[in-house]
Amino acid sequence: MENIKAHVISDYRELPGLLAIAIIKNPYPYNPLIDGLDLLVLLVTEKRVEIERAEHVRLDHVRALVRTISQDELHLWITGGENRNIIEWLVRGEILLDRDGYLASVRERLLQFPESMREQKQFIEFNGFLRTYLQAKQDLLDGNMLDAYSNVLTALHHWAHIVLIEEGRHPELTVWKQLKRVHPGVYKLYEELTASPETLEQRVQLVMLACEFSVMSKMKSSCSILLNIMNSREEPWSIGELQSHPIITELQVELSLVVHKLVKRAYVREVAVMKDLKDTSALELRYMVANA
Structure with a gap:
């Protein structure tokens, strides 16, 4: 050597x-x-x-x-x-x-693993969680059970990463072995999804329910990096301005879905702005932190 x-x-x-x-x-x-x-x-x-x-x-x-x-x-x-x-x-x-x-x-x-790096990684993981979790919900609704299982398993991985990041651990250096010690509750869900004797639909629904109540409650903290960007000025932001912000460009994430969910949860306020005085029917949607 x-x-x-x-x-x-x-x-x-x-x-x-x-x-x-x-x-x-x-x-x-x-x-x-x-x-x-x-x-x-x-x-x-x-x-x-x-x-x-x-x-x-x-x-x-x-x-x-x-x-x-x-x-x-x-x-x-x-x-x-x-x-x-x-x-x-x-x-x-x-x-x-x-x-x-x-x-x-x-x-x-x-x-x-400083706080700034944790914020970045947690936002990336939450963004990934949100996409796969919502896709699993749609798969479940459409009766595509194997697709629902695949997507909820991926969402569970993102959840595990979020938990490890909150504990100051890099999720890249093994996941489930760390998680069993750090958060046995999430590890138990992983076991329930992959090895429970219940039907596939029952297992998927159990994890979906846990995701709804546990991970969605982490939305505000997981999106703090985006909320801080919005708070950096008084004027509302267009989605294009947010997407091209240097921090977001660096993270390489698409924002539309997570911004939409932040609006639904009332963490972000949607503002309609007239772009063209000659066309009052076309309004651009802009975003700012609610109660900021």
Whole structure:
């Protein structure tokens, strides 16, 4: 392994704009943590470089995945959850080269899991929960029981992630094993859905009911990042303005559904604005925090 590390440093240290090199050995025989290969070499650069973004190489009979990513892309991966493996890569990987301590500071922030990062991840998970939960409700109504089961199971995963984030834990570093200790009630629901002797419809309805009363009560706290954006000015926001806000752009989430639900729950107020004085029938809907 030491030969491989020396080879990696020698081969890539002169890469233009290189900030850091990390190496992660795959400890699992089947988990596709690094796309089925034995080793990951992560190269972080200051700016996007015009080279192969992913390479497969063999080093001393070890098959390695070499990933090159800019610091901006790394930030988006961590924040937006586009690549959930990135958390495990950064937490468990060995840093071989780290100019100005960049990667060490990123790892330290991940381990501290500050409130701002929790808010971002909780909003992403709630957004995912809302979509799959409502789709499960529609599937149930349409009699599509297997689809309802699939979607409510996904919603339950999002719920589990929300609970772990509230406890200051990264959901990317295993879910149900953590959850059994942290929140046995949600874990019990998972067992009821997947292993109960009751009919599939009864199991789905039980979890849907629990979702309705437990997770929906978390709507305001889970959406605090969006409500804070709305509160940052007195004028109401169009959905386009909200969607293009730098924080929301970074999170890569669609807002229409969650905004609609915030209005339904009276956390957000809908304001109709006339866009064209010549056409009084066409009104644009804008949004602001209720009672702000």
